Amino acid sequence: MDESIWESVRALRGWLDNANGTGDPELTCRILKLTEEAGEAAGAWIGALGQNPRKGVTHTRDDVAAELADAAFTALVAIESLGVDAHGALRGCAAKVRSRLP
Structure with a gap:
């Protein structure tokens, strides 16, 4: 994926963190x-x-x-908000799916 996507994900997460905080209620809202x-x-x-x-x-x-x-995009921001690298999580998911293909 284009690096600008990951930069946008991180930027949105930072903006949301600054505007709304980072506690579990905020994380719940991002997941919902x-x-x-x-x-x-x-x-x-x-x-x-x-x-x-x-x-x-x-x-x-x-x-x-x-x-x-x-x-x-919302899912990627939620993953980053968990403190997990969304790029790595997506790459891992793709590998898992690929391994299941015949």
């Missing part, structure tokens, strides 16, 4: 924020499929991708 972002991705997909007959098609696949990217 991932659920909010995942819900927005789900809502965008429902909108892309036009599953709500009252609203029809309200989103595109690009909208869904943007919401999924928000969720991914």
